[in-house]
Amino acid sequence: MTPNFKIDHANCADCPIRHRAVCAHCEVDELEELEGIKYYRSFEAGQTIIWSGDQMNFVGSVVSGIASLTQTMEDGRTQMVGLLLPSDFVGRPGRDSAPYDVLATTDLVMCCFRKKPFEELMNKTPHIAHRLLQMTLDELDAAREWMLVLGRKTAREKIASLLSIIARRDASVGPKTSTEPIVFDLPLTREAMADYLGLTLETVSRQISALKKDKVIELEGKRHVTIPDMGRLMDEAGDDSDGGFLV
Amino acid sequence: MTPNFKIDHANCADCPIRHRAVCAHCEVDELEELEGIKYYRSFEAGQTIIWSGDQMNFVGSVVSGIASLTQTMEDGRTQMVGLLLPSDFVGRPGRDSAPYDVLATTDLVMCCFRKKPFEELMNKTPHIAHRLLQMTLDELDAAREWMLVLGRKTAREKIASLLSIIARRDASVGPKTSTEPIVFDLPLTREAMADYLGLTLETVSRQISALKKDKVIELEGKRHVTIPDMGRLMDEAGDDSDGGFLV
DNA sequence: GTTTCCACTTGATCTCTGTCAAGGTGCCTT
DNA sequence: AAGGCACCTTGACAGAGATCAAGTGGAAAC
Structure with missing residues (x-):
């Protein structure tokens, strides 16, 4: 970084x-x-x-x-x-x-x-x-x-990757320990997420619901996200260890 | 350019x-x-x-x-x-x-x-x-x-896009008129093409066969390619007009 | 208060591409 | 000439995600 x-x-x-x-x-x-x-x-x-x-x-x-x-x-x-x-x-x-x-x-x-x-x-x-x-x-x-x-990840991994990036960007001015939950508001509509991830908005919606059901994320309303365990999210994103994102 | x-x-x-x-x-x-x-x-x-x-x-x-x-x-x-x-x-x-x-x-x-x-x-x-x-x-x-x-094109469009890029690169030192056929040797294995396009090598092989059957490209052996009509190939790639590739 | 609208969710079905498997082709080695 | 190997093709099937189609919920408008 x-x-x-x-x-x-x-x-x-x-x-x-x-x-x-x-x-x-x-x-x-x-x-x-x-x-x-x-x-x-x-x-x-x-x-x-x-x-x-x-x-x-x-x-x-x-x-x-x-x-x-x-x-x-x-x-x-x-x-x-x-x-x-x-x-x-x-x-x-x-x-x-x-x-x-x-x-x-x-x-x-x-x-x-x-x-x-x-x-x-x-x-x-x-x-x-x-x-x-x-x-x-x-x-x-x-x-x-x-x-x-875009080329190799599944829809679920794509969503997790996007949430990781946004969470990390927010986290850079927020909590630094990985055990602490990260909370943020999604700044993108489902359609914008789909356009970024090369998916349809329906698939985005379904995968977010799935991640919620599996307790990888918590949702309050449609935009307010809590990541209880950042490591878990990173695993779902399929990134090796700490990733090294730069966005 | x-x-x-x-x-x-x-x-x-x-x-x-x-x-x-x-x-x-x-x-x-x-x-x-x-x-x-x-x-x-x-x-x-x-x-x-x-x-x-x-x-x-x-x-x-x-x-x-x-x-x-x-x-x-x-x-x-x-x-x-x-x-x-x-x-x-x-x-x-x-x-x-x-x-x-x-x-x-x-x-x-x-x-x-x-x-x-x-x-x-x-x-x-x-x-x-x-x-x-x-x-x-x-x-x-x-x-x-x-x-x-990677995000939005079909397998066929992906193959056509890759062929376009390679053809253009070669064409920059070769023929300049769009009516003239372009001839080159594919410098990549099917697997390398698949890795570049986010596909499997089987899909690459199938789509190349399909483009050949539809006379968009001609193949001699597995690597020697002739593009009889560059405009046609660009259409297949789904690029607007002249593209503007920079690779 | 109810209507409207927009963003989102969920379901049913379809299709493209991946997966698994079986050949084929040509080149290099011996 | 025979064998082996890398590279490629083709087929059958399965599955992830797209497409089509309702339906939900919440906030702004009336």
Whole structure:
């Protein structure tokens, strides 16, 4: 895990990049330049932030809420290819157009920088390029981890894998011992889960019911989840020992 | 497509990075430094180049042959998460250990650089970091494209998608008109194809036979493939219009 | 208070792909 | 030339998940 490559809004309500603990090498003049080009955007759940193929004239990061990267085939089949949680980076320095739709899965706030100035700053300050490389390698690891999920796991294992990822992300700011129950609200509809896992929403629903019946998870309402034993969930996900997730 | 971010051995029998047409910004002193730290390694088909979790003290690129990045679950299920064709980059600057096995799928020659000196050079010359970022973004695009294949495509579409990728890669140095038939030798066993596509080798075999029966492809022996109509194959793959593959 | 709507659940059935099993083909060895 | 082996094909059957179709529950709207 390399949490310091993520932009951490938790400790930094204003601007992500100016946060010293995350970006220790930042010089004051860089910060001021970034300050000048940053702005915030809000989106409602279900809104499309960027359409596949569109020009993308900004980069940024998720402040709150959840966004997803989604590919759609002509006949309507869709596959989510990335899940963007708070602190995740959005954008493709050096690229003009988006290769997939970016959707606000929940209400969402993003912190954006106009791409041109950001890229100029990046060219001037090598360590920003270096950090972006590390972040991109993290994303690549996460994408490849997910290829194993999509290609080889059963529906039950897929659900367990997704719950693991969300639980771990939450757990990174919550309890650290594995015996302690983990509690969170599912930020995705059953349909969004299905799109991420390459399943139908009916199968998602059935497998969640099965995991509940088998006491791997507890459900209160449709979204509020308790994981009494994280190790048990990881076993169900079929990951070796501690996994090593990076999403 | 951004072919100039790939290291092109086709025009450069000796050392990839010194090739001016590919790396127009290279200065002579860089080349000499790279020259000093480069070396070649050969592997036989089936050999493991790097085990998941191993220290990885080099970066490099494929000169000839095919390598694959493979993840394996405890019970033996395996998923190929990347296919490395000639000119593809191998390695993770800034990372110490490999997150998956790297296998020589065919006999293979790689051009390697010791990682430490390569990283030092990278730190001194920003445009190398920039190129690596672009290459990593390409890999990320390819991985996400493949997530759609794994999650939502049928067995027949999966096979057609794989054949498309291989045909396109070959076609980039071959015929350019879409009416001209494309001919190539499959560099993968049926089992390797199955591991890449999240299928069993029996299903791969059946679908190849079906595509042959339907005249989408022609087969001579088990590996020699002719694509009489690339457009037809792309339709079978379910990709919108021209696809935009980057693998 | 009841209506409406949306997200979700559950059931019945179907189908694609996996599993198990039996050959086939061509190459390399001896 | 014969044998062995790796790679591939094909068949029969089974099962996981998709599809089609009701039905439930809870919150917002009227």
